Amino acid sequence: MKLLVFGATGGTGRQFVDQALAQGHQVTAFVRRPEALAVQHPNLTIIQGDITDKDAVRRAPPGHEVVISALGTRGGPAVLPEGTRNILEAMRETGIRRSLWVSSFGAGDSLKQMSWLARNLIVKGFLRQAIEEKNAQERIIMESGGDWIIARPGGLTDGPVTGAYQCITKDSKAKISRPAISRADVADFMLKNLTDGRYVRQAVGLTY
Numbered sequence: 001m002k003l004l005v006f007g008a009t010g011g012t013g014r015q016f017v018d019q020a021l022a023q024g025h026q027v028t029a030f031v032r033r034p035e036a037l038a039v040q041h042p043n044l045t046i047i048q049g050d051i052t053d054k055d056a057v058r059r060a061p062p063g064h065e066v067v068i069s070a071l072g073t074r075g076g077p078a079v080l081p082e083g084t085r086n087i088l089e090a091m092r093e094t095g096i097r098r099s100l101w102v103s104s105f106g107a108g109d110s111l112k113q114m115s116w117l118a119r120n121l122i123v124k125g126f127l128r129q130a131i132e133e134k135n136a137q138e139r140i141i142m143e144s145g146g147d148w149i150i151a152r153p154g155g156l157t158d159g160p161v162t163g164a165y166q167c168i169t170k171d172s173k174a175k176i177s178r179p180a181i182s183r184a185d186v187a188d189f190m191l192k193n194l195t196d197g198r199y200v201r202q203a204v205g206l207t208y
Contacts, residue, residue, distance in 0.1 A: 001025050001026070001065045001066060001194055001195075002025070002026045002028075002063060002064045002065045002066075003020055003025050003026065003027050003028070003064060003065070003066050003067075003068060003194070004028045004030065004060055004061055004064040004066070004067045004068070005017060005020075005027060005028065005029050005030065005067075005068045005069075005070065006030050006051060006067070006068070006069045006070070006071050006083070006087060007069055007070035007071035007072065007102070008029035008030070008031055008037060008070070009029075009031050009032075009033065009036040009037050010070055010071075010072050011156065011158070011183045012070040012102055012153075012156065012183040012186050012187060013029075013070035013071075014037070014039075014183075015183045015184045015186070015187035016068060016070060016186075016187040016190055016191070017029060017037070017039065017044070018039070018187075019161070019184070019187050019188065019191055020187075020191060021039075021041050021043055021044060023191065024043070025043065026043045026045075027041075027043060027044050027045070028044075028045040028046075028047060028060070028064060029044065029045070029046050029047070030047045030049055030051075030057070030060050031046060031047070031048060031049075032048070032049070032050050033048075034046045034048050047059075047060055051071065051079070051082070051083030051084075051086055051087065052079060052082050052083055052086070053086075054086045054089070057083070057086040057087055057089075057090050058086075058089070058090045058093065060090065061090045061091055061093075061094040061096055062094050064094075064096060065096070065098070066096070066098045066099065066100070066194050067087060067091055067096055067098070067099040067100075068099070068100050068101075068190060069084070069087065069099070069100070069101045069102065070102045071083060071084075071102070073129070073130045073133045073134065077129065077132070077133055080133045080134075080136070080137050081133070081136045081137055081140055084101075084137045084140050084141065085140055087099075088140065088141070088144045088146070091146065092144075092146075096146075097146045097147045098146070098147045098148075098194070098195075099141075099146055099147070099148045099149075100148070100149045100150075100151065100190045100193060100194070101137070101138075101141055101148065101149070101150045101151065102151050102153065102186060102190075103134045103137065103138055103150050103151065103152045103203065104127070104130065104131060104134045104152055104153065105152045105153060105154040105155075105176070105179040105205050105206070105207065106118070106119070106127065106131050106152075106179075107131055107134040107135050107138055107152055107203075108135060108138050108152070108203055109170050109203070110152050110168070110170075110203065110205045113168060113172060113174050113175065113176055113205060114175070114176050114177075114179065115175050115176065115177040117177065118176065118177055118178065118179070138150060138203065142201075142203075147200050147201065148200070148201060149193050149199045149200060149201075149202065149203075149204065150202070150203035150204065151186060151189055151190060151203075151204055151206055152203055152204060152205045152206060153179075153181045153183075153186045153205075153206040153207070154176065154178070154179025154180045154181050154205070154206065154207040154208075155178070155179060155180040155181075156180075156181065156182070156183050156186070157180060157181070157182045157183070158182065158183065158184075159182035159184065159185070160182065160184055161182070161184040161185055161187075161188050162182070162185055162208075163185070163188055164208070165181050165185050165189070165206055165207060165208055166205070166206070166207050166208065167189070167199070167204050167205070167206065168204065168205035168206070168207065169199070169202055169203075169204055169205075170202070170203070172205070174205075176205075176207055179205065179206075179207035180207060180208060181206045181207050181208055185206070186206060189204075189206055
């Protein structure tokens with residue numbers, strides 16, 4: 001497939017790019033600093049740009065089938081929501097419906113699926129600002145009307161692809177004390193759901 005990736009230079013984004021190329025997909029990476037990707041492959045195209053630059057983002061989607069975002073929260077609290085709006089607007093103009101987004105366990109209704117300690121010490125403490133940004137991003141995505149899937153990984157590690165992880169939806173009664181998953185397995189989930197309709201318009205918690 002022809003995939004457009006935002007956040008390709010981060011840990012999860014890099015894992016996605018590497019795995020997607022290994023599976024034979026054509027990948028376009030939209031990045032601020034092309035030198036940070038340091039990958040050469042015949043199926044990889046790199047576009048330099050900033051997600052807050054609406055015109056640059058608008059030029060990226062034509063010719064692609066699916067948009068993937070592994071954007072983090074670095075850059076200030078307004079950057080992620082603004083960039084998300086720009087991406088979704090560009091998708092609408094181009095007619096792309098399918099998108100996959102990396103958020104975080106603890107965002108949205110997944111907060112109630114965490115133990116008391118995880119909710120109050122981690123999410124409402126150390127990660128409070130990051131989760132607030134992810135919540136804002138998720139609201140924008142959920143109101144977009146497209147065929148979106150939100151992945152909410154637990155604490156990210158540098159472990160290998162295992163394919164053996166839980167996919168926790170909003171109806172789950174799970175109480176996870178320390179959600180964790182490798183970046184490689186988050187990328188694996190995203191790739192498995194490029195066309196699968198099971199989780200369309202759902203946010204899915206990912207943990208071992």
